[in-house]
Amino acid sequence: MDLFEYQGKQYFARFDIPVSPGDKADTVEEALAAAEAAGYPVVVKAQVQVGGRGKAGGIKLADNADEVRTHAGNILGMDIKGHVVNRLWVEHASDIEDEYYASFSLDRAAKKHLLMLSAQGGVEIEAVAESDPDAIVKLHIDPVVGLDAATARQAAVDAKIPEKALDGTADILVKLYRCFSEGDCDLAEINPLILKPTGEVHALDAKVTLDANALFRHPEWAEYAETEELDERERLAKTHDLQYIGLDGTVGIIANGAGLAMSTLDVVNQVGGSAANFLDIGGGANADVMAAALEVINFDQNVSSIFINIFGGITRGEEVAKGIVEALGRVDLRAPIVIRLDGTNAEEGRQILADAGIPESKLRSEPTMLDAARAAVALAKN
């Protein structure tokens, strides 16, 4: 779950990471109020989850109310790389003496936490990695041991952070690490981390990705879920707790298991079709889950055929079959279904489908994944 900048800063603040005073604003009036509260000069920043906001004109400095009115009016509703700006973050503008980069993530190869720290901030870290890899200090941290202040300070020294910013940087690193580990982040990144002329170090931006698996111990994340950037189909899928990702094609996909669902997309593509979505109904899917999945697929107007690809492990064939029969009773499906059913209790499942008396124009079975993909793609093209 990716957070917007303002949410990331609010999340940082929970862990005492210093950020500029500011507030979110959905209207010009709210932007003016936020600016008054933060104190001029202020920065008006578009809240979209895409890079290059500044270049697109989505970040502007304002010295007074007139300028806030102009900039907020221009930025709200602006389209930045396909993301429409519905919300601003208005914060007190900071004097910047120097800019750094800091992030914590999981290094999957090393199976340790990874600190990346650089005295070159405010630019894309990938570009620094390319042009001057030695400018980035990489430090592995054992998740069981954690990060202490002395180690953090040494990392800052190694990254050639200037003397006057060392203590402030080390302090923020320890807090950012807590945010990352206790706060269940996949990524906690500050770019730029700034040094002010007064000697204080603070976070000027915030990029936070939360681990959705940890939702059960973070009731405070509920508000983030409400603002997730989802299309209508994804929003509907979410109300049914389905693992759904909307795509642009015409073959609706339902599969059990993430790998099989990915593979189904690939096979549809190989035989000349295109998938309308990724949908993994997971292990233990029952009749209700299958019915909900079909409802979500049916909602997508681009779908002209539906490919259900089930290989039974936890998911039992008869459950899948019951779900389809039930869903066909509940939803008036616009598109025909092609199903490939194998694995645990597949025969019982096929029997249930055969006994249900569903016309072949609405539902047909194919023996293999490739055959089913070809049939579904052919139906989608007719």
Next chain:
Amino acid sequence: MSIFVNENTKVIVQGLTGGQGKYHGLRNRDYGTNVVAGVTPGKGGQDVEGIPIFDSVADAVAATGADASFVAVPPKAAPAAILEAAAAGVSFVVCITEGIPAQDEARVFNTLLADYPNTRLLGPNCPGIISPGKCNIGITAGEIALPPSAEGPNVGIVSRSGTLTYQALYELKQKGIGVSTCVGIGGDPVPGTNFIDCLSEFQADPDTHAIIMIGEIGGSAEEEAADFIKANVTKPMSAYIAGVTAPAGKKMGHAGAIVSGGKGTAQGKMDALAEAGVKIGLNPTEAGELMAEIVANLS
């Protein structure tokens, strides 16, 4: 032979009194696995269809001599359950639980590494392991796996995806090819057992003659495996990587399956494996067909 488990493996099921634990634990026993005990705190002394329940893994191990555990408890409880099994001396722990926070997985992995080096964790979020005809721990439907033949050639399977693991077993069974062991390592960011662990065991196992590997987008495990194969694996291999058409920046169901910053693409993984001499199928069926050709050349 087989890897990690065999006909003598004694298995306890942590969570045998719960829905998933009971369903799959009993299926495993019906398959022929030595399921010797179940563990549920507070339910010691009861039994599930004749399998005795103990309050702790330590009690269960003391009473039965179990050396493997099947963890089938919810995400909140799974990290503690895995570590409890390790502390009780269980050497092989299979965890099927989906949805464990990545921070917990990283802590469990590094705790095992430091404090319980003799315990191997398979998973979490994996289908488990099956040595057809000998032992099945996890959620694999045993009937889709063909036992290895004494004369061979037999194939070892290692996979990051659950349902694609079954698909691979099924493809081989239809072609009459026996499987020595099939290991599902799971799709999470910090798997306890990785491709290299399994490839190294398969390379050493005299009854495994060829290997199928199934990967997916995200991370660099397949690329690391390719380096290992180049240097250490002499047995012929075929592979399939899921997610060729996955858009960047979208998690494809598994917590570990995401293409980010141009890294972890299916194409990059296929290229690395092909470079290491692995035959690449563009779908699971094709990987199975390539394996059938390999096996035909071996026999």
